[in-house]
Amino acid sequence: MNKKNNILFRPWKKLKRLQNExxxxxITRHLYPFSRYYRELFDKNKIKPSAIRTVEDLQKLPxxxxxxxxxLIKRSPDRSNFAFLLEPNxxxxxxxxxxxxxxxxxxxxxxxGKASLKASLDxxxxxxxxxxxxxxxxxxxxxxxxxxDLDNLKICGKRVIEIMGINKEQRAMNVFPYxxxxxxxxxxFAGFAANIFIISTGxxxxxxxxxxxxxxxxxxxxxxxxxxxYVYHIxxxxxxxxxxxxxxxxxxxxxxxxxxxxxxKISKLLTQMGAQEIRVFGTYGFTESRCAWVxxxxxxxxxxxxxxxxxxxxxxxxxxxxxxxxxxxQDGELVYTKIDGRGSCVLRYRTGDIVKGxxxxxxxxxxxxxxxxxxxxxxxxxxxxxxxxSKIKGTVVNLNTLEYILDNNEAIDDWQIEIMKKDNDPYEVxxxxxxxxxxxxxxKDEFISSLNQEVxxxxxxxxxxxxxxxxxxxxxxxxxxxAVKAKRIVDKRGKISNT
Ligand SMILES: [Zn+2]
Numbered sequence: 235m236n237k238k239n240n241i242l243f244r245p246w247k248k249l250k251r252l253q254n255e256x257x258x259x260x261i262t263r264h265l266y267p268f269s270r271y272y273r274e275l276f277d278k279n280k281i282k283p284s285a286i287r288t289v290e291d292l293q294k295l296p297x298x299x300x301x302x303x304x305x306l307i308k309r310s311p312d313r314s315n316f317a318f319l320l321e322p323n324x325x326x327x328x329x330x331x332x333x334x335x336x337x338x339x340x341x342x343x344x345x346x347g348k349a350s351l352k353a354s355l356d357x358x359x360x361x362x363x364x365x366x367x368x369x370x371x372x373x374x375x376x377x378x379x380x381x382x383d384l385d386n387l388k389i390c391g392k393r394v395i396e397i398m399g400i401n402k403e404q405r406a407m408n409v410f411p412y413x414x415x416x417x418x419x420x421x422x423f424a425g426f427a428a429n430i431f432i433i434s435t436g437x438x439x440x441x442x443x444x445x446x447x448x449x450x451x452x453x454x455x456x457x458x459x460x461x462x463x464y465v466y467h468i469x470x471x472x473x474x475x476x477x478x479x480x481x482x483x484x485x486x487x488x489x490x491x492x493x494x495x496x497x498x499k500i501s502k503l504l505t506q507m508g509a510q511e512i513r514v515f516g517t518y519g520f521t522e523s524r525c526a527w528v529x530x531x532x533x534x535x536x537x538x539x540x541x542x543x544x545x546x547x548x549x550x551x552x553x554x555x556x557x558x559x560x561x562x563x564q565d566g567e568l569v570y571t572k573i574d575g576r577g578s579c580v581l582r583y584r585t586g587d588i589v590k591g592x593x594x595x596x597x598x599x600x601x602x603x604x605x606x607x608x609x610x611x612x613x614x615x616x617x618x619x620x621x622x623x624s625k626i627k628g629t630v631v632n633l634n635t636l637e638y639i640l641d642n643n644e645a646i647d648d649w650q651i652e653i654m655k656k657d658n659d660p661y662e663v664x665x666x667x668x669x670x671x672x673x674x675x676x677x678k679d680e681f682i683s684s685l686n687q688e689v690x691x692x693x694x695x696x697x698x699x700x701x702x703x704x705x706x707x708x709x710x711x712x713x714x715x716x717a718v719k720a721k722r723i724v725d726k727r728g729k730i731s732n733t
Contacts, residue, residue: 243604246604254287262284265581266283269319279294299583319378327339361577376578382577386574386575392428394526395425398457400430400484406430408459409460415521438714443715447477450472457485462496465487466648483511486528489516491614501514516529528541529541536600550568568608569584593607633651646670664727671703
């Protein structure tokens, strides 16, 4: 890799200048003119697009959130796919683009004909692809890509491959579920762009775990990419069959926060199957970003943070209560702004994800890249539930905390949480039940008391009941093989619940 020409190694000062330039350009030439939603937002707040000259100026603008998206859909359900979409037309082009740009369009039309002008606009702006959030309860939120965005997905994919240190001779296997989700497609496009061999099996639902293991043994990839639950399931099944997987030592997980205990569990399984020098990577990304970020290789105990791309996006960290922008390295909520895209684009988008350790701007001590890095201690927005554990009041329980504790516990093979009504009575209090399969040689009583201590200290709740089940039973409960997403948390309270 030639560091000299690689944009991700340029001094931060230069990158920051480039980021500001791209932000300005994007807002004045694309977002404001062609996004109905943002044009109205700027106008309503009496902010001129030219007033946003630097990243700091973004603070003049209000945030966008999932709520705004839902309001948009409710207002015009037939246009639900078009929220935040850039949609140019002749009138908007004439009205909002500067004269120099208009001249370019005019000349193109003059020399190549109006049809050619239309075709070039069509290529840049027509949505041809989408990925959506895997909403289990809410309406899935689709984000559209044009061919311009697919090029960006490739650029991002190529960078991600470089950062993780995958080279052309090494093969990879993708076991993300085959679905319109960013994780699956980012991986596919990364392989295309970096010119490396990645086999995408589609996960458990398509060829089953047997099929995945057969492919693993045939292709002998060095890298395995997928969701934590499914990757663990494949490795555990392979271990039960005493297979030799000495070729596999890089595991990439579609999860922003991978507990050390879980990394050690994966690493132990692989060591038992002959692998050495194992590395486990987390990744970060969301539907709205249409791009994913990764860590560079570091020891299991260390973490380099997610390497972002300042020429494609801006990240801010804010106080989730006041909205105030935080300083370098400070905790807060991640806010995302696209500065180079077409299709569905968002500005100051509140991800709801809380990052401990914020963003740092010093060069990465592991690889030397100079891009802003997001701490890998991220708690995702999903999974916050209101649970009524007593008759008096409901408690807001962050199930992420519980997930983290359970994943980090090295005594646990696998687990599932059920939330139900006491005695199945809809007017009763809620109960929190843990179904768990333990690894061999663990004392059950000691396990329960130490787990409940840890859970009540960090999440201020405790399990009403712990059911011990076998490894096979928990796999069936989780539907690890057939579901797109393992059924980790099952809410069985029915509709009467006010959550
Ligand atoms: Zn690095």
